Amino acid sequence: MATTLEDARALDEQDPLAGFRERFVSPADAGIVAYLDGNSLGRPPKATLARLASLVRDEWGTGLIRSWSARWMELPERIGDRLGEAALGAAAGQVIVADSTSVCLYKLLRAAVALRPGRTEFVTDRNNFPTDNYVVQGIADELGLDVRWIDSDPDGGVTAEQLAAELSDRTAVVTLSHIAYRSAYLADMPALTALAHEHGALVVWDLCHSVGSIPVHLDAAGADFAVGCTYKFLNAGPGAPAFLYVREEHQETFRQPVWGWMGGASPFDMEHAYTPAPGVRRALSGTPPITGVVGVEEGVALVAEAGIDRIRAKAVALTEMVTALAEDWLVPLGMRIASPRNAEQRGAHVTIARSDAAELSRRLIEAGVIIDFRPPDGIRIGLSPLTTGFAETWRAMDVIRAHSTAQR
Template sequence: MQTELSRASLAQLDANDPLIRFRERFQLPEGVIYLDGNSLGALPHGAAERAAQVVTQQWGHGLIRSWNDAGWFELPTRLGDKLAQLLGANPGETVVTDTTSLNLFKALASALRIQQVDGPDRRVLITERDNFPTDIYIAEGLADLLNSVGAETGVSYEVKLIDSETELLAALGDDTALVSLSHVNYRTGAMWDMAAITEAVHQAGGLAIWDLAHAAGAVPVALNAANADYAVGCTYKYLNGGPGSPAFIWVNARHHERFWQPLSGWWSHQAPFAMAESYTPANDVRRFMCGTQPVTSMAMIEVGLDISVEAEMDKVRANSLELTDLFIELVETRCAGYGLELITPRDHARRGSHVSFSHPNGYEIIAALISRGVIGDYREPAVLRFGVTPLYLSRTDIWDAVEILREVLHTGAWQREEFTVRNAVT
């Protein structure tokens, strides 16, 4: 007989959950239920101390010697190898560096360069219309740059936007250079079948680039098993690296010798301190970098990364699915009749680790929730987004958050004028 769903029954499940111990590894404000780890992860205990160590000891006392003595120079590749454990990647394929946007530019440029040799008539870049905006902007910007340079030769690159898997498969053809998709959609939480899509792209002669910003640390990722070509992503969401922490880029080993990028900064040089007059790329993963690395923020990444590796992704994924199922069930039963419409897939195989509902007054409702200590976020158009991070969220947190949502809707508290004022960051 199934136990009746109640806060008490959920508390009992929490008490026996092997992941509950990780909650103590994060600094969470009293009276706050944090459902925005899909946008900015919580602060891990030890991260501030790590930053202080870099600043006061390594910089303060070690000064420039710390590039060698404290291992600053190796940080990008060392963190990349550690992150690879969560990406289904091999050592030497991943580097932590720059931003997601810059890394995507590198990956796109590299893929197009390869296609110039293997398929010179392949000049169509396919991406999802509902992809994260920067992914579209970067692709369009690169296409515009190439078209302006090649205007006299008649060479023309095109960014083609698709709205569904059916449209994607229909769009693949002899002109396809690459397909660039987010593994988990930032707005809806919908997840692509990476292996199946990559295979279809390859059969059409294209290359597959994956944005893992809403996947890394939240869902199982198997880049090499899927035979993907490139991947990029950030470290400040589910990996809890800190606001604006450096991103990462992964390149399948089969492309390493062919990897080319126009951002050929000195840190990607084979011998940066030879100060050579001409550029020779490093013969390993370091060729994916560009300029001098931000050591303090990069050092903090390791604290959250260590927690994610320790937690084991299969357990995190199991809890994520259970908690998102619970959130959907509670909202649909306890908040019925208030106009919330689920836009996140119910199918586990197609769902990431955040749940989104649409509502005409989504911004106001989220603002009202935040004022009550339930922190989610809002995305245009009319989307309430709730991130579920099993490392520091419990079943009772989900119950309490939905109860506050129900009260906000039932009382109409969201209609207060103060909640209509838009913040710069939503």
């Protein structure tokens, strides 16, 4: 029997994370039935409002330039350590808040290729997020490398068998998403990393849909490098800076291509020649965007307080409810569930698909159910555990059912 609205309300009452919903800014638009796009842009924490006001009034307004030496210079590393501890399974000194995801990915891929001289190939997923593939293509074009494309199942993701078929002694770097942006397929990070290492390749993981929604174990998995954004499940704000992970054993030889004064050993010595800073700080380039960095700090604090295991448990419960309702209500109307049915292989969103998804998405947003469309036929239902309720989600699914009359 499908979940009823009463069942959903009972789940809200039992939810140990329910109180966190009150710690985010509520939409002023009364017409919003449900916000199911937190996997693209998370809602703003109230603490961030207060922190930004304090930043402008006190740290910037009163401390002025003195705040760089008093606090700001160490923020990227300090927040990186906190993020590594709270959500990434990374020991201190390996994570740092830096540039955009695209820039961080470029830095990591270029550095990883340089660590494998004489090797000539990237291996990646053709169905990866476009930025990832564009960065790979750009570097390959720049350096004269080849790209071996894995044609993964759009409703799933890259398997060990598919990766093994593309690896060789020519493989320099494998780059994959931990959670597929379309399907929410959860890749087997330890197995795929080990497979690449057997062939002498390095691995760069994209954690954009993982961080803050599922426990990640970078150190235990043997990951070499990783990158991720902070404006989804970390709720750091639109355009907030990304983070990157450089495994400790690679840091001494890690040479990222965008040399800047903040990544130098002695920024304020104003030396002519560049000397990289020790450790992961050498991944920095220009001046950190402090107004964005403090948003990351507040988002990480909420995830740490809630606990990543409890966040994952709620994500599973929400996606299980959505999958069951979609099976009962939407599949008979011509929908396809374009995400793994097994919760252990699924992240914190569920994709439903039909050929008229673009038009249906427009109607759903007009009706107050904020989702997003992913070509060619996918509607992603994002379920951000700190801000999404069960009854809210049930009502949204009911609206989707009402607007999804059988396709002609």
